[in-house]
Amino acid sequence: MTKIAPSILSADFSRLGIEIQDVERGGADYIHVDVMDGHFVPNITIGPLIVESIRPHTELPLDVHLMIENPDHYIPAFAEAGASFITVHQETCPHLHRTIQLIKDNGAKAGVVINPATPAEMIRDILNEVDLVLLMTVNPGFGGQTFISEVVKKIEQVAEWREKRQLLFEIEVDGGINGDTAKLCTNAGADVLVAGSAVFKQADRKQAIREIVQAAGKAD
Numbered sequence: 001m002t003k004i005a006p007s008i009l010s011a012d013f014s015r016l017g018i019e020i021q022d023v024e025r026g027g028a029d030y031i032h033v034d035v036m037d038g039h040f041v042p043n044i045t046i047g048p049l050i051v052e053s054i055r056p057h058t059e060l061p062l063d064v065h066l067m068i069e070n071p072d073h074y075i076p077a078f079a080e081a082g083a084s085f086i087t088v089h090q091e092t093c094p095h096l097h098r099t100i101q102l103i104k105d106n107g108a109k110a111g112v113v114i115n116p117a118t119p120a121e122m123i124r125d126i127l128n129e130v131d132l133v134l135l136m137t138v139n140p141g142f143g144g145q146t147f148i149s150e151v152v153k154k155i156e157q158v159a160e161w162r163e164k165r166q167l168l169f170e171i172e173v174d175g176g177i178n179g180d181t182a183k184l185c186t187n188a189g190a191d192v193l194v195a196g197s198a199v200f201k202q203a204d205r206k207q208a209i210r211e212i213v214q215a216a217g218k219a220d
């Protein structure tokens, strides 16, 4: 079954708790939290304090995507704040196995993510260790960008490795996901769709989530 992870980057930050409860009622599976540092990506967003303050407002897993340099410095604080998944960029981790182990040691599920231009081979040797693989379908930093369709081949490649090696990690995609692009991703093997504008910029979030799941074609 396809999962939906609305990205709060496109929510109204003045009422985050209410926004999160709205998408939880609307059928969201995870709450996706975009952490940006103004160095790895050209935008600054959320720190552990915000994660801690939204944690009591939902039962859903908090799926925390670290778009930051030196993620090892901040992993304990995000785990302590209540992150369920912590996902780090291969591009920011020279000692990736150590960073993935640090996430697990802090009690969170571990994810790895690559940018659209990074080849899937860069994460092939870490796949045994992770709970989640996030394939960016835009260059990270902002909501509302256009889906980069070349990434679909990469979803297929990672899904093929997962099947051959009988691994259990989820494949998540993020960026430009809507009714048109969702099916391309799920057909290629994606399980979790991150959607920011396509959910939070719509008046009826429940309807928006339903439309994406139906378009993805794997409602059950």
Ligand SMILES: O=C(CO)[C@H](O)[C@H](O)COP(=O)(O)O
Binding pocket: 007, 009, 010, 032, 034, 065, 138, 139, 140, 141, 142, 143, 144, 145, 174, 175, 176, 177, 194, 195, 196, 197, 198
């Ligand atoms: O990681 C992100 C940006 O770096 C966001 O999660 C992503 O862009 C979601 O926004 P949209 O669905 O509007 O493209």
